Amino acid sequence: MSWIDIGALEDIPLRGARTIKTALGCVAVFRTGAGEVFAASDRCPHKGGPLSEGIVHGQSVTCPLHNWVFDLNTGAAKGEDGSIATFPVRVESGRILLDAAELTARSAA
Template sequence: MSWLDIGALEDIPLRGARIVKTTLGCVAVFRTSEAEVFATSDRCPHKGGPLSEGIVHGKSVTCPLHNWVFSLETGTAQGADEGQIDTFETKVEAGRILLDAARLTKQAAA
């Protein structure tokens, strides 16, 4: 895998998020209360809500527009809602957040 250094772990507050702009669109990078890091697409499939502005709880995020809840691990909508968001591999090394660049640098097919 090719890893992209996107910043220090401390740059994202506990239960917070930051956005990384990529060729695939914006990726939301989340930090849980347990200091785990997850990355997903930033757009809710329901109404396009910015997930990076949602509420992080456990290993989930709630969309700020209509309260859809997504697993940060799998991207699957939880509960009665149906939907899926993309997830991206992350890791933390020496206090730096690394994002798998392989999928992020590919251009979408025309």
């Protein structure tokens, strides 16, 4: 894996998200209420809603447009036919690291 530093953990509020722009599209980086960090495509496959503006609850995010719920571990839509891309992410010394190799291996949007 090829890890890149994308920012400080404290820059993302609990139950919040931030986006990063990549050559393949925007990736949303989510922080759960328990402080876990996940990275996924920022675009809902249903109507293209910005998932970074959705509600983070547990290890899921709800699209702000039509309430589709996505599992941040797998990207699968709960109760719907669809999914989003997820990307390996980790936290080291308060910094968020994203696997750049995964971003180049598949499309984020």
